[in-house]
Amino acid sequence: MDTDDEFMSTVSSEGDMLPDDSDNDISGDDDFGFDDEPDPDLDMQHDIGQTKRAPYDVKFTVYQPQDIQQQQDVLVNEVNMILNISKEEAAILLRHFRWNKERLLEDYMDRPEKVLEAAGLSQMTCDPPKLEVIRGFCCDICCEEEEGLQSFALKCGHRFCVDCYRHYLGQKIREEGEAARIQCPAEGCNIIIDARSLDLLVTAELTERYHKLLNRTYVEDKETLKWCPAPDCQNAIECGVKKKDLSRIVPTVSCLCSHRFCFGCILNDHQPAPCELVKKWLKKCADDSETANWISANTKECPKCNSTIEKNGGCNHMTCRKCKHEFCWMCMGLWSEHGTSWYNCNRFEEKSGTDARDAQAKSRVSLERYLHYYNRYANHEQSARLDKDLYAKTEKKMVQLQKESGMSWIEVQYLSSASMALQTCRQTLMWTYAFAFYLARNNLTTIFEDNQKDLEMAVESLSEMFEKPVTELADSRLKVDIMDKTSYCNKRRVILLDDTARNLAEGKWIFNVEFSNPTPMPGPSSRK
Amino acid sequence: MSSSKRITKELTDCTTTPPPNITITLPSDSNISLWHITLAAPPESIYHPGKFGLIVSFPLEYPFKPPQITFATRIYHPNITNESSGSICLSLLKTDNWKPSTKIVTVLDAIRQLLVEPQPDDPLETRIAEQYKNDRKEFEKEAKAYVNKYAKGPVKFSTTTTDGGSTSTSSTTAPPGEA
Ligand SMILES: [Zn+2]
Numbered sequence: 069m070d071t072d073d074e075f076m077s078t079v080s081s082e083g084d085m086l087p088d089d090s091d092n093d094i095s096g097d098d099d100f101g102f103d104d105e106p107d108p109d110l111d112m113q114h115d116i117g118q119t120k121r122a123p124y125d126v127k128f129t130v131y132q133p134q135d136i137q138q139q140q141d142v143l144v145n146e147v148n149m150i151l152n153i154s155k156e157e158a159a160i161l162l163r164h165f166r167w168n169k170e171r172l173l174e175d176y177m178d179r180p181e182k183v184l185e186a187a188g189l190s191q192m193t194c195d196p197p198k199l200e201v202i203r204g205f206c207c208d209i210c211c212e213e214e215e216g217l218q219s220f221a222l223k224c225g226h227r228f229c230v231d232c233y234r235h236y237l238g239q240k241i242r243e244e245g246e247a248a249r250i251q252c253p254a255e256g257c258n259i260i261i262d263a264r265s266l267d268l269l270v271t272a273e274l275t276e277r278y279h280k281l282l283n284r285t286y287v288e289d290k291e292t293l294k295w296c297p298a299p300d301c302q303n304a305i306e307c308g309v310k311k312k313d314l315s316r317i318v319p320t321v322s323c324l325c326s327h328r329f330c331f332g333c334i335l336n337d338h339q340p341a342p343c344e345l346v347k348k349w350l351k352k353c354a355d356d357s358e359t360a361n362w363i364s365a366n367t368k369e370c371p372k373c374n375s376t377i378e379k380n381g382g383c384n385h386m387t388c389r390k391c392k393h394e395f396c397w398m399c400m401g402l403w404s405e406h407g408t409s410w411y412n413c414n415r416f417e418e419k420s421g422t423d424a425r426d427a428q429a430k431s432r433v434s435l436e437r438y439l440h441y442y443n444r445y446a447n448h449e450q451s452a453r454l455d456k457d458l459y460a461k462t463e464k465k466m467v468q469l470q471k472e473s474g475m476s477w478i479e480v481q482y483l484s485s486a487s488m489a490l491q492t493c494r495q496t497l498m499w500t501y502a503f504a505f506y507l508a509r510n511n512l513t514t515i516f517e518d519n520q521k522d523l524e525m526a527v528e529s530l531s532e533m534f535e536k537p538v539t540e541l542a543d544s545r546l547k548v549d550i551m552d553k554t555s556y557c558n559k560r561r562v563i564l565l566d567d568t569a570r571n572l573a574e575g576k577w578i579f580n581v582e583f584s585n586p587t588p589m590p591g592p593s594s595r596k
Numbered sequence: 597m598s599s600s601k602r603i604t605k606e607l608t609d610c611t612t613t614p615p616p617n618i619t620i621t622l623p624s625d626s627n628i629s630l631w632h633i634t635l636a637a638p639p640e641s642i643y644h645p646g647k648f649g650l651i652v653s654f655p656l657e658y659p660f661k662p663p664q665i666t667f668a669t670r671i672y673h674p675n676i677t678n679e680s681s682g683s684i685c686l687s688l689l690k691t692d693n694w695k696p697s698t699k700i701v702t703v704l705d706a707i708r709q710l711l712v713e714p715q716p717d718d719p720l721e722t723r724i725a726e727q728y729k730n731d732r733k734e735f736e737k738e739a740k741a742y743v744n745k746y747a748k749g750p751v752k753f754s755t756t757t758t759d760g761g762s763t764s765t766s767s768t769t770a771p772p773g774e775a
């Protein structure tokens with residue numbers, strides 16, 4: 069939404085207003101900048117779409133836990149030396165400034181007291197934190213006042229007994245997952261507990277968790293860093309794509325753990341559909357789940373003899389075991405019509421206006437349209453899963469075959485590549501249907517559907533080869549076919565992604581729903 | 597670490613110097629963790645002269661966890677749910693903001709203040725909040741109608757009469773034409 073505002077202000081500054089409004093000028097120049105802080109990644113941003121990188125590729129770096137720790141240490145040491153404050157305090161300040169060192173230094177030079185107070189550090193001392201026994205002390209939390217009660221206070225002087233302090237910290241760290249912003253337990257006091265004081269108060273186990281959480285804030289505080297969402301993966305990814313760029317690029321990144329996800333919304337890779345449409349689509353699917361449920365079922369009836377047919381591989385070319393009828397799992401149409409020139413399975417034919425005049429008919433058409441896209445979306449998702457299962461089974465058999473036929477491990481890797489290609493291509497195909505659902509009908513859409521069709525046909529034929537029994541798979545002719553088809557699939561996918569990403573970057577797609585920034589930055593004249 | 601010492605101390609403090617407009621009773625002498633509070637709306641509040649029952653329940657982890665407080669008397673207010681057991685939206689009581697050294701007196705003060713000055717920008721009842729902002733006159737009329745209906749006479753703390761008044765009030769709670 070801020071994109072819109074900024075966009076408007078840019079336009080008006082160049083259009084109807086005199087150009088002496090310096091505020092607007094700045095926002096006009098820096099259309100990739102972050103709103104309220106200097107942008108260290110500007111260079112990276114300008115790279116997008118300019119270098120030899122494919123238009124659907126973004127630049128990113130994967131960091132492992134030790135890298136993340138080291139980056140923080142470097143920053144803490146720098147601030148510690150420049151400002152001559154303790155490392156603990158440097159860390160608190162940096163966290164307060166969300167690890168923006170430049171802004172911290174600048175603000176600190178201007179008004180050190182104000183910065184320290186805002187960060188919860190008030191006046192600094194170099195005394196190490198210590199536990200004390202104070203005569204006549206009564207803990208304000210538990211109301212305990214026995215002799216020899218050990219107590220602790222941060223620099224603010226709000227003193228509580230050690231037991232209460234420990235309990236408080238334990239709850240914050242263990243239950244609430246808080247670390248960087250744990251305040252003094254006193255009401256209305258915003259002093260932040262530092263790492264040294266914490267180490268003094270809690271058990272080693274809690275300290276470890278605390279430092280882990282602190283590390284997390286480093287990643288969570290920076291817009292350019294995100295955790296890899298794969299379970300058990302500890303890596304973080306750095307990418308310069310900002311929230312407001314998401315209407316022009318789909319930033320798929322891939323972690324060292326091989327998980328591929330969208331840096332914008334953390335969901336699994338959803339190229340070519342932009343995040344905003346993905347969100348809309350998933351919401352629609354969730355809202356309409358009941359209407360659409362029957363589609364994703366694993367069994368359907370043969371359209372000819374009505375006997376139940378189960379799908380157990382990814383391939384959508386079905387043959388009824390009973391009547392030998394061949395049909396397409398997605399549209400239930402004759403498979404013979406899915407030959408090259410007649411293939412029309414991916415395109416939804418809009419019925420001409422006359423029969424959709426009344427509201428009821430219109431709503432039926434819109435449901436049919438949705439089901440068309442949902443059906444294919446869900447099918448590719450399901451097929452990818454089935455392909456994967458099939459590969460697992462095949463792999464086992466291949467090992468056996470290897471032994472029997474004397475093929476080496478390297479020689480059967482083509483199957484693994486084929487399986488990988490099927491997975492990624494189906495993932496892409498799946499999202500092409502969500503994307504197409506929101507596309508307005510025009511020339512670009514037709515080109516898109518042609519690319520989609522080509523990729524889909526390639527994938528289906530690779531998938532079909534993949535379902536062959538192991539004995540046939542080992543045949544060298546089929547092996548060559550599979551290898552060719554695999555690279556053809558990958559090529560078709562690149563062509564499709566290339567085309568969609570380029571048009572997205574240039575704002576050429578016309579959607580049938582509201583979409584932020586649907587047009588490229590227009591000249592001021594086009595706005596009048 | 598037991599919370600009873602702390603609760604006992606707070607109870608003693610509250611009975612020796614009672615906070616303004618507030619009476620505290622214990623429904624059961626054996627359970628110090630459950631308080632019944634009668635809060636008289638202060639004169640500057642539109643809820644005056646209504647009297648409201650509040651149920652305060654101290655959790656086992658008190659004071660590390662905030663007390664739970666509900667309105668036993670129905671009230672028409674942007675920050676209190678419009679039901680027979682009204683929950684309150686008070687930032688002081690949210691886990692993130694709660695401090696173990698915060699006393700119940702402070703919380704009760706905040707609730708009394710909420711009766712004087714609702715916070716429509718942080719609402720639990722969005723419709724009432726909108727009305728409060730855009731049609732104060734109508735809001736006050738409804739609020740006063742609630743006071744007359746529920747907050748006069750002896751304060752009741754039982755929440756058993758869930759359905760009792762709902763049939764007659766359903767017309768007032770349903771979103772009207774909206775100005
Ligand atoms: Zn303090």
Ligand SMILES: [Zn+2]
Nearest residue numbers: 207210229232
């Ligand atoms: Zn204590």
Ligand SMILES: [Zn+2]
Nearest residue numbers: 296301323325
């Ligand atoms: Zn990972």
Ligand SMILES: [Zn+2]
Nearest residue numbers: 330332333343
């Ligand atoms: Zn995304």
Ligand SMILES: [Zn+2]
Nearest residue numbers: 370373388391
């Ligand atoms: Zn059949």
Ligand SMILES: [Zn+2]
Nearest residue numbers: 396398399413
């Ligand atoms: Zn079909």
